[in-house]
Amino acid sequence: xxxxxxxxxxxxxxxxxxxxxxxxxxxxxxxxxxxxxxxxxxxxxxxxxxxxxxxxxxxxxxxxxxxxxxxxxxxxxxxxxxxx
Numbered sequence: 001x002x003x004x005x006x007x008x009x010x011x012x013x014x015x016x017x018x019x020x021x022x023x024x025x026x027x028x029x030x031x032x033x034x035x036x037x038x039x040x041x042x043x044x045x046x047x048x049x050x051x052x053x054x055x056x057x058x059x060x061x062x063x064x065x066x067x068x069x070x071x072x073x074x075x076x077x078x079x080x081x082x083x084x
Contacts, residue, residue: 021029044052
């Protein structure tokens with residue numbers, strides 16, 4: 001197969017010039033890469049997990065209070081402006 005017909009048929013990778021792998025080889029490569037990445041994952045200890053949970057709950061509470069206050073102020077401004 002000549003280079004032009006191989007390129008037209010889509011069997012060459014456009015950037016690297018390598019032959020494209022078949023779908024099963026690409027799936028196998030993907031699964032191997034996923035397993036490799038999962039091996040790098042470090043599970044947090046119980047105390048770290050509790051600390052992270054507390055930080056998230058506090059952050060969400062603070063943001064909720066901020067949005068509530070902002071909503072109240074905008075609502076009061078609209079009532080003052082339009083005189084409901």
